[in-house]
Amino acid sequence: MLNEGLSKQKIIKILEEKLSQDFSYKSGSILGSMCTEPLDFGKEIYIKYLHKNLGDPGLFQGCAELEIELILEIGDLFNGSNITGTFTTGGSEANIIAMRVAKKIRSDIRNPEIVVPASAHVSFDKAEDLLGFKLRKAKLKENFELDLDYFESLINKNTCGVVGIAGTTSLGLIDPIEKIGEIIEGKDIFFHVDAAFGGFVLPFLKKLNNKIPSWDFSVKEVDSITADPHKMGLGLIPTGGFLLRDSKVLQKTGFEIPYLAGGNFKHFHIVGTRPGGTIIAFWAIMKYLGQNGFIKIIKECLENTDYLAKRISEINGIKLAAKPIMNIIGITTENGESICEIDEELRKRSWMLGKFTNFNLIRIVVMPHVKKSHLSKFTQDLEDIVKRLKIS
Ligand code: 0PR
Numbered sequence: 358m359l360n361e362g363l364s365k366q367k368i369i370k371i372l373e374e375k376l377s378q379d380f381s382y383k384s385g386s387i388l389g390s391m392c393t394e395p396l397d398f399g400k401e402i403y404i405k406y407l408h409k410n411l412g413d414p415g416l417f418q419g420c421a422e423l424e425i426e427l428i429l430e431i432g433d434l435f436n437g438s439n440i441t442g443t444f445t446t447g448g449s450e451a452n453i454i455a456m457r458v459a460k461k462i463r464s465d466i467r468n469p470e471i472v473v474p475a476s477a478h479v480s481f482d483k484a485e486d487l488l489g490f491k492l493r494k495a496k497l498k499e500n501f502e503l504d505l506d507y508f509e510s511l512i513n514k515n516t517c518g519v520v521g522i523a524g525t526t527s528l529g530l531i532d533p534i535e536k537i538g539e540i541i542e543g544k545d546i547f548f549h550v551d552a553a554f555g556g557f558v559l560p561f562l563k564k565l566n567n568k569i570p571s572w573d574f575s576v577k578e579v580d581s582i583t584a585d586p587h588k589m590g591l592g593l594i595p596t597g598g599f600l601l602r603d604s605k606v607l608q609k610t611g612f613e614i615p616y617l618a619g620g621n622f623k624h625f626h627i628v629g630t631r632p633g634g635t636i637i638a639f640w641a642i643m644k645y646l647g648q649n650g651f652i653k654i655i656k657e658c659l660e661n662t663d664y665l666a667k668r669i670s671e672i673n674g675i676k677l678a679a680k681p682i683m684n685i686i687g688i689t690t691e692n693g694e695s696i697c698e699i700d701e702e703l704r705k706r707s708w709m710l711g712k713f714t715n716f717n718l719i720r721i722v723v724m725p726h727v728k729k730s731h732l733s734k735f736t737q738d739l740e741d742i743v744k745r746l747k748i749s
Contacts (some may be wrong), residue, residue: 529682
């Protein structure tokens with residue numbers, strides 16, 4: 358550490374130089390990310406309130422009330438009533454919290470197991486590692502949909518929880534949430550839905566007259582949902598969401614922290630100190646955009662997704678891995694050849710995509726920062742690369 362501090366200008370200059378090597382959303386080259394530029398109004402609000410700490414909610418009661426209000430509002434959007442929950446650092450923390458709850462409320466099971474689709478996000482592997490339950494992965498069918506019979510066959514007397522995904526990480530597909538509900542009906546099994554990405558897409562897709570299967574609290578067996586403001590909610594990083602149907606669960610599983618300056622509160626987060634500013638910012642974003650604002654954003658993403666899907670179908674040698682439901686597209690080869698070389702060549706031209714070697718696909722998330730002009734340039738490069746590599 359320096360003895361004498363530097364001038365602000367000097368520091369800003371060093372930072373600008375250093376950070377100029379980062380990719381930017383604006384350039385359009387970030388095609389494989391679920392994050393995007395937060396809404397400007399959200400940033401303004403965040404800067405004003407970034408000192409709020411909901412790790413000690415009694416000190417920030419107004420902020421704590423906004424959190425409850427916002428959870429209720431999102432719960433309504435997800436067809437629940439009186440939904441409780443909390444904001445987290447992201448989908449991973451929300452999923453880990455859900456898995457902890459699933460394990461905790463079935464403390465009668467000595468060797469607990471949780472069943473997830475093979476398409477589940479890596480946060481469930483992290484949860485297994487941290488929490489010491491056994492993760493059972495149900496395989497997918499050839500078309501990347503969940504093999505429901507296989508899923509059911511993994512459920513046994515040790516199963517304390519099951520997970521369905523509404524917007525898979527690799528392709529944005531929706532698991533048959535209602536059918537999973539039917540399978541566990543009447544059994545004492547916690548049902549968590551991971552809608553980290555889909556949570557702020559699906560309600561608006563439905564309003565745009567798309568046929569969307571039930572995936573939320575309208576399915577009576579669903580106990581909790583992950584839905585992340587810092588993905589399609591245009592919120593600030595870090596803001597994940599954990600929504601819970603039964604408020605008594607917090608009382609049963611939360612950690613008592615009696616010494617907090619603001620008074621006794623129960624925690625069920627992984628972290629202690631946690632941002633209130635990001636939550637206030639998302640409260641403001643929801644109020645500012647309203648349903649129609651979100652619908653407009655999603656509509657543009659979908660139009661761009663359709664454009665991209667059409668362009669891909671015109672290129673010989675590659676194809677869509679699955680028909681897109683939301684603004685996520687997977688590209689694979691027609692003849693089953695590895696997708697890795699195409700990915701490598703695209704990277705050389707600064708197109709940054711997600712690569713899923715287990716499914717042999719590259720993923721594009723058509724986020725709000727991805728414009729048609731970017732996709733037009735991208736597909737020209739893609740076509741050129743596929744021709745050069747002689748993939749047929
Ligand atoms: N659940 C699902 C279905 C997800 O897709 C993700 C993240 C999570 C949970 C975890 O969310 P957090 O990352 O907020 O903890 N999916 C993205 C992915 O793995 C995360 C991401 C975002 C990766 C931006 C890269 C990137 O540039 O693709």
